[in-house]
Amino acid sequence: MFSNSQKWVEEKIGLYCQKSEDCLKLGLQVVAGCIGNTEYEKWRETALEVHRTESNADDLRREIEYFIFARSLFPESRGDILGLLERFDQIPNQIQTTVRMIVEQKINIPQILADELDSIASTTQKCVDATIKAVKLIFSDLQGVLEILGQIDAYESEIDKIQSKAIIKIFNSDLSDFQKILLRDLVNSISDVSNHAEEAGDFMRIIIAKRMM
Amino acid sequence: MLFFLMLGTSCFLGITLGANDGGNIFGTAVATRFIRFRTAAILTFIFVVIGAVLQGSKGIETLSEITPQNINSSILVGFVVSIVGFSLIILRQPISLSQAVVGGLIGLGLAQHNVQWQILGKVFLCWLLTPIGAGVIAILCYKVLLTIFSSMKIGILTRETLIRRGLIFSGILGAYALGANNVANTVGMFTGAWEGVSNIELTLLGGISIGIGVLLFSKPIMMNIGKRIVVLDGFSALVAVLSSGITVYIFSLIGVPVSMTQAIVGAIVGVGFHHGVHTLHFKVIKDILLCWFIAPILCLILTSSGYAIFI
Numbered sequence: 385m386f387s388n389s390q391k392w393v394e395e396k397i398g399l400y401c402q403k404s405e406d407c408l409k410l411g412l413q414v415v416a417g418c419i420g421n422t423e424y425e426k427w428r429e430t431a432l433e434v435h436r437t438e439s440n441a442d443d444l445r446r447e448i449e450y451f452i453f454a455r456s457l458f459p460e461s462r463g464d465i466l467g468l469l470e471r472f473d474q475i476p477n478q479i480q481t482t483v484r485m486i487v488e489q490k491i492n493i494p495q496i497l498a499d500e501l502d503s504i505a506s507t508t509q510k511c512v513d514a515t516i517k518a519v520k521l522i523f524s525d526l527q528g529v530l531e532i533l534g535q536i537d538a539y540e541s542e543i544d545k546i547q548s549k550a551i552i553k554i555f556n557s558d559l560s561d562f563q564k565i566l567l568r569d570l571v572n573s574i575s576d577v578s579n580h581a582e583e584a585g586d587f588m589r590i591i592i593a594k595r596m597m
Numbered sequence: 598m599l600f601f602l603m604l605g606t607s608c609f610l611g612i613t614l615g616a617n618d619g620g621n622i623f624g625t626a627v628a629t630r631f632i633r634f635r636t637a638a639i640l641t642f643i644f645v646v647i648g649a650v651l652q653g654s655k656g657i658e659t660l661s662e663i664t665p666q667n668i669n670s671s672i673l674v675g676f677v678v679s680i681v682g683f684s685l686i687i688l689r690q691p692i693s694l695s696q697a698v699v700g701g702l703i704g705l706g707l708a709q710h711n712v713q714w715q716i717l718g719k720v721f722l723c724w725l726l727t728p729i730g731a732g733v734i735a736i737l738c739y740k741v742l743l744t745i746f747s748s749m750k751i752g753i754l755t756r757e758t759l760i761r762r763g764l765i766f767s768g769i770l771g772a773y774a775l776g777a778n779n780v781a782n783t784v785g786m787f788t789g790a791w792e793g794v795s796n797i798e799l800t801l802l803g804g805i806s807i808g809i810g811v812l813l814f815s816k817p818i819m820m821n822i823g824k825r826i827v828v829l830d831g832f833s834a835l836v837a838v839l840s841s842g843i844t845v846y847i848f849s850l851i852g853v854p855v856s857m858t859q860a861i862v863g864a865i866v867g868v869g870f871h872h873g874v875h876t877l878h879f880k881v882i883k884d885i886l887l888c889w890f891i892a893p894i895l896c897l898i899l900t901s902s903g904y905a906i907f908i
Binding site: 464524 | 750760
């Protein structure tokens with residue numbers, strides 16, 4: 385019933401979401417592996433893999449954008465699709481930034497932060513999974529997206545609380561001031577992944593509102 | 598010579614009507630970039646001709662009843678309406694050629710002291726009902742279509758595809774209704790005055806000339822109409838086109854030539870009311886309303902004076 389172009393766009397966006405999810409999993413592996421562990425060289429290859437996956441996701445995004453614009457497809461939705469992809473693209477970008485921060489700056493993550501970082505990582509995973517689910521639903525069931533958007537907000541809010549707790553813990557510790565600042569930036573960087581997920585979620589809310597008036 | 602004058606006048610009138618009303622049918626769809634101009638123009642051409650030939654005769658009968666015409670008076674009305682219509686189109690005002698034609702015929706009737714006021718009463722009532730009816734139908738269509746779309750488990754691209762197909766369907770309905778209803782405005786005044794030409798042949802000529810107007814001259818108005826009164830999204834465009842098509846089709850069944858312009862303007866205002874009165878551009882609406890009065894009055898004055906001077 386529907387055009388090959390529509391199928392192509394939906395398939396490519398599905399693939400793009402998959403790449404972003406792979407990127408997140410690899411990134412979180414690096415974060416988890418470096419807690420209380422300073423063998424950064426061991427994670428360098430995984431960090432490179434994060435970079436490659438993020439680049440692949442970028443290539444896919446550009447391919448989708450070019451396809452939609454070059455063929456003048458979906459005049460009403462193309463601005464929304466491109467806006468959504470650009471917002472969603474901040475998620476793998478942020479993961480890559482965090483991984484590079486750990487591996488290149490050789491940040492020593494102390495065990496005292498293990499609980500908070502694990503919680504942030506697992507909640508971020510859930511938050512991004514929910515965002516990916518919402519992005520896929522935008523192309524199959526607009527009504528179903530609203531429910532998922534509530535979950536994204538809840539996860540982001542949870543991460544904010546853990547982030548705050550972690551930063552207080554960092555500055556109450558006996559670590560050097562220099563290390564405290566590095567760790568604070570790291571915690572903020574990991575937490576920013578869910579902030580970008582929330583921004584993508586807010587954009588999806590607008591996409592739906594425009595179509596429900 | 599008279600034959601060529603009649604042919605030229607009806608073709609000029611048809612082309613003017615096509616340029617103006619072709620914009621009304623697919624204007625919102627083309628302006629919102631849902632449909633390409635070429636597709637819109639070709640579909641309009643085909644279905645205007647079909648509508649004119651299959652159901653155009655009824656409106657012709659109504660117009661011919663307003664006042665009896667001879668060859669000279671028919672040419673006069675056709676010429677005056679074409680000039681007034683063309684001038685207003687150049688000014689980018691979506692005018693009502695139906696009103697202009699009836700204004701011209703009344704002017705002719707007044708000059709001849711022979712106007713069938715009972716028929717005119719029916720026509721005036723339909724004029725009043727066209728924009729109001731289209732507005733009401735648009736509000737109802739909006740609610741119904743929104744409920745249908747909201748209950749469907751679809752994504753944004755499927756929704757857009759459905760809207761595009763809906764726009765094509767409603768545009769086809771609008772084009773058919775335009776042919777059936779408005780062909781009378783282009784050739785109706787020649788009924789009886791053009792010997793040896795049947796109503797079917799007249800409707801074919803009218804339909805083709807409207808179609809040529811759509812193909813050659815409707816693009817600027819198409820690009821203009823969908824954006825002036827209220828900025829429309831694809832869904833609202835679908836509602837507007839569908840509502841105006843339904844409205845004009847209903848009047849073709851009654852047999853009164855009404856204005857596609859009035860129908861689409863009424864429908865767009867109806868959609869605007871749904872979004873909130875603040876979204877409507879009232880100055881544009883005021884200008885359009887003014888033209889709806891100016892065009893028939895101008896035609897009335899020019900035909901009655903023309904009749905007094907030349908015939």
